[in-house]
Amino acid sequence: MPKLSVVIITYNEERNIGRCLESVKDIADEIVVVDSFSTDKTKSICESYGVRFIGHAFEGHIKQKNFAAGQASYPHQLSLDADEALSDELKAAIKKVKNNWQYDGYRMNRLSNYCGKWIRHSGWYPDTKLRLYDSRKGRWSGMDPHDRFELDKGSSEGKLDGDILHYTYYTIREHVLQADKFSSIAAQELVNKGKNPRFYKALINPVAKFIRNYFLHLGFLDGYYGFIICQITANETFLKYIKAWHLGRQSRKQ
Numbered sequence: 001m002p003k004l005s006v007v008i009i010t011y012n013e014e015r016n017i018g019r020c021l022e023s024v025k026d027i028a029d030e031i032v033v034v035d036s037f038s039t040d041k042t043k044s045i046c047e048s049y050g051v052r053f054i055g056h057a058f059e060g061h062i063k064q065k066n067f068a069a070g071q072a073s074y075p076h077q078l079s080l081d082a083d084e085a086l087s088d089e090l091k092a093a094i095k096k097v098k099n100n101w102q103y104d105g106y107r108m109n110r111l112s113n114y115c116g117k118w119i120r121h122s123g124w125y126p127d128t129k130l131r132l133y134d135s136r137k138g139r140w141s142g143m144d145p146h147d148r149f150e151l152d153k154g155s156s157e158g159k160l161d162g163d164i165l166h167y168t169y170y171t172i173r174e175h176v177l178q179a180d181k182f183s184s185i186a187a188q189e190l191v192n193k194g195k196n197p198r199f200y201k202a203l204i205n206p207v208a209k210f211i212r213n214y215f216l217h218l219g220f221l222d223g224y225y226g227f228i229i230c231q232i233t234a235n236e237t238f239l240k241y242i243k244a245w246h247l248g249r250q251s252r253k254q
Helices: 017-024 042-048 061-071 088-099 172-192 201-216 219-253
Strands: 005-010 030-035 052-055 076-081 084-086 105-114 117-119 129-134 138-143 146-151 157-169
Touching: 005 017, 005 061, 017 030, 017 042, 017 076, 017 084, 030 042, 030 061, 042 052, 052 061, 061 076, 061 138, 061 146, 076 084, 084 088, 088 105, 088 157, 117 219, 129 146, 129 157, 138 172, 157 172, 172 219, 201 219
Parallel strands: 005 030, 005 076, 030 052, 105 157
Antiparallel strands: 076 129, 084 157, 105 117, 105 129, 138 146
């Protein structure tokens, strides 16, 4: 039976990390936390669970997760964010995998909690993620801040029952601030990759995003918070493209 490393990256996660660690302590042979020098109680909470705690300057979500994967003792890994935890059903499914590891990677659904409400539509569910994997068969990729683990070509995938429970935002204000932050990171990534979005994308893409999430993905069934989520998500798309367009315009002037 292969041993399992649970790998988590953190920064000032005292509100969430205890719940995350509690959910994995029974299935992990090792828990590795890579922390970006938190100033709150994150470290002391982690140490109370006996984790291997490593300080490392944050270089972006993708680089940080690849670094963290490299710190684990075992190649078979479960990656979680500090604001995530395992449902009982998913925990049981992972225990079965440990006894019979058949695939190179396993996908699982992620169910998000927003201001105390579980969101089952709005483009937020099932939000399938590949989080259980043989680290020798792939690496973290994507475009910051939206990372994803990509298996090498020819690798095999399975799907597990149960959900990652994602405790996203406790207030709407937190979501608004994070959307502004993430849009800045995404805009800079577009520019860094040599992509120069046209101004019209800042007008068309947010509208398309809202229609997709609120109507096609049934965001209206999530009630008041469904509308808020779809609106802020659309606005984040607007900010990403308008910021990228502005950065590109400044670069061309220089």
